[in-house]
Amino acid sequence: MTSKRFDLLLILPLAIFTLAFLILPLARLAVEAGSGPGGLANFVAILTEARFRNSLFVTLILAVVTTVATLTVATIAAQTLANRKFLGRGLLLSLLTFPLAFPGVVVGFMIILFGGRLGLVGGVTKSLFGTNVIFAYSLFGLFLGYLYFSVPRVLLTILAAAEKLDPSLVEAARSLGAGPFAIQRDVVLPALFPAMYTAGALCFATAMGAFGTAFTLATNIDVVPMLIYTEFTLATNASMAAAISIALGLITWVTLAIARSHAMRGEGV
Amino acid sequence: MNSPNPTAAVRNGSSITTRGLTKTFNGHRVLQPTDLEIAAGEILVLLGPSGCGKTTLLRLIAGLEQSDGPDMIRFDGEDVSAVPIEKRDVGMVFQSYALFPNMTVAENVGYGLKIRKMPRAQREEETKRLLALVGLEEYAGRRISAVSGGQRQRTALARALAIKPRVLLLDEPLAALDAVLRERLRVEIGLLLREFGITAVYVTHDQAEAMAIGDRIAVMQRGRIVQIDAPREIYHRPINDFVADFVGTMNRVRGSVRAGALILDAGETTARIAVGGPDRETTLCFRPEAARLAVDGGAVRARIRATTFFGATQRLVAEVSPECQLQLDLPSNQSFVPGQIISFDIDPAAILEFKPES
Structure with a gap:
């Protein structure tokens, strides 16, 4: 009792x-x-009004692309790093965790330094081809920013799983005649799947809701967090902002829930 | 002794020949140049303590490691040194089983056949046959996490045999199981391998397992094969102290040989043990079961320190002198108590004498 x-x-x-x-x-x-003038119609407006719908769509695509790209980079890197000892491995791993400390504003700032009007890439392309290549203030810049802070955290999660993978699993598959492609498909990726799913879900949620980077890069990148900000501060439409917030939260939450259940199933529990 | 096992119904394996296989890891030579001849259908056990190079030798034969020098491995006379493991047609069974957790028992067994692009119907037929062979038909659809250790072990064996390998390589396949299961499975595996008539190399550090399974045993120490022979020879005619101790208990008595008879340094000898040979100071060895209890006037008198009952036999720890304690296996029908003085003989044919190691 x-x-x-x-x-x-x-x-x-x-x-x-x-x-x-x-x-x-x-x-x-x-x-x-x-409670706004539109009442519950605010929720309907998210789907009917092109501006909101497009924004939601763009954000969703951006988050999916970021997640896929991050998982690809991280999964390859994790397998390369797992169980391989070389000089400077510890330093490399700790360098990878460096971006974890940065807020979105700093990441945005770094993207501007890299691909902005006076950025590194622009400077190099100008001297080489005479054109100043600028991509920082676009969705691509935002994508790079998300990639920059997503890869390390996803990599660390998958690396932990890759290091737990029994090397004799791969050896057994090889003895049965499996080539590198079959080994990835049948042995390695299924084993890494739970970690990939969990890390990918967090990456997706971050990309859906991150604000600082988008805000730093440009006020006219049409992602949902920016939309909420504009609705709230510039249009002073608090009820619309609240409705979009709830929609954003719901979509992300559902995605996370699905990811969780899939990851559990992948572990065979 | 070198002949393949005569009871094999079919011959499914290749002979294995190695010449000068050597392996160095980080400047430490784990395998000294090793020559091996394994007949087709033979089961060779590599036996030794951890770090003796037995697993390295197995992995070299498998193609999972590369020899220091130019490899020289032949299957049925065909040089396979340059053939990667994927194409070498070797079946492998690992200590951890290395079963694919995302597949069922049947999918694991059929995996090698799937990789070989065998048509589905034929593959399922073949998988079923192998599952029946290892007694796992009813577990075909189970996940690996839902079957026991012994069943996993048999799944791993069936998976390795499914591809009809030229040789089967087993790396401590029973080490992860409990004692009772291990004892049962080593009999099963031995029978199964013989039924298959497959050439097998079996790595273990368990001497009982080695004796039960091997046609021949190669005892390894510090990267080399110290003795390779039939289990009976290894046990009764070990060539040195290391082999003698590794495959069983060995008693040692110091004494002198005078006119072909042993006189113990310690204790009371009422009769002499005939060992033959020139007069010398020496150490003689005998196994616990070579002792015969004497009704009266045995060769050696000793005081019992402890007894352990094993059922069929009992083991006595008997003290000839404080420096000379012996282990004796006697029939279990007679009871002894610590402190009791017994007198026993030693079977002269079972007495061994090793040359001092250089």
């Missing part, structure tokens, strides 16, 4: 946190979304 009461006590901090910082603000947000 006492232990049961004690268990309740242990869960109390989480319960308070959930109530105070999650449920109450979310409820308030939902009320806000429905």
Whole structure:
């Protein structure tokens, strides 16, 4: 009996946190979304109005592309790094964790330094071909920024899984005649799948909701977080902003939920 | 001794020849130049303590490691040194089983056939046959996580045999199992390998397993084969102390030989043990089961320190002198108590004498 009461006590901090910082603000947000001049039509407007719909679409595509690109880079890199000892491996790994510390603003700033009007790439292409190549203030710049801070965290997760992979699995497959492609398809990727799914889901959620980088690069990149900001501050349409926020949250949450269930199934639990 | 196992119904394996296989890791030579002749259908056990080079030798034959020098490995006289493992047609069984967790038991067994692009119907037929052979038909659709250790082991064996390999290579296949299961499976595996008539190289550090499974045993120490012979020879005629101790318990008594008879340095000898040869100071060895309890007036008298009952036999720790303690296996029908004085003889044919190691 006492232990049961004690268990309740242990869960109390989480319960308070959930109530105070999650449920109450979310409820308030939902009320806000429905209380504007349009009422609940705000939610319908997200799908019917081209500006909102396009923004949602662009954000979704950007997040998917970022996730796929990040997973590709990280999975290849993780397999290269796993169980391979070389000079400077520790330094390389710690360098990879460096971008984890940067806020989105700094990442955006770095993309500008790299591909902006006075950026590195622009300078080089100007002296070589006479044209100043600028990509920082576009979706591509944003994509690069997301890639920059997504790759390290995804890589570290997949690397941990790759290092746990029993090397005799690959050897067994080889003895059975499997070539490198078959080994990837049948042995390595299925083993890395849970880690890839989990890391990919977090990468996707980040790319859906990140704001700082987009804000730094340009105020006219039409991603959902920017849209929420404009609706809220410039158009002072708080209820619309709230409705979009909820939509954004829902889409990301559903994606994460699916990812979680798939990752569990992949582990054979 | 070198002849392949005569009970094999069919011959499915190649003979293996190696010449001068050598391996160095980080400046440390783990395998000294090794020559081997393994007959088709023979089961050779590589036995030795960890780090003796047995797994390295197995991996060289498999093609998972490259020899220091130019490799010289032949299957049925055909040089396979340059053939990568994917094409070498070797079946491998690992200590960790290395089963694919994302596949069912049947999918694991059929994987090699799938890679070989065998038509589905034929593949399923073949998989079924192999599952029946190892008694796993009813587990065909199970996930690997849903079958026991012994069943995993048999799945791994069936998977390796499915591709009809030229040689089967097993790396400590039973080490991860508990003692009872290990004992049962080593009998099963031995029978199965003989039924298949496949050439097999079997790595283990367990001498009982080696004796039960091998047609021949190669005892390895510090990167070289110390003795290679039939299990009976290895046990009863070990060529040195290392082999003698590795494959079983060995008693040692110091004494002098005078006129062909042994006189113990320690203890009371009431009778002499005939060993023959010139007069000399020496150490003689005998296994615990070479002792025969004497009714009266045996060759050696000793005081019992401890007894362990094994069922069929019992082992006595008997003290001839504080420096000379012996282990004796006697029939278990007679009971002994610590402190009791017994007198026993040693079967002269079972006495071994090693030349001092240089």
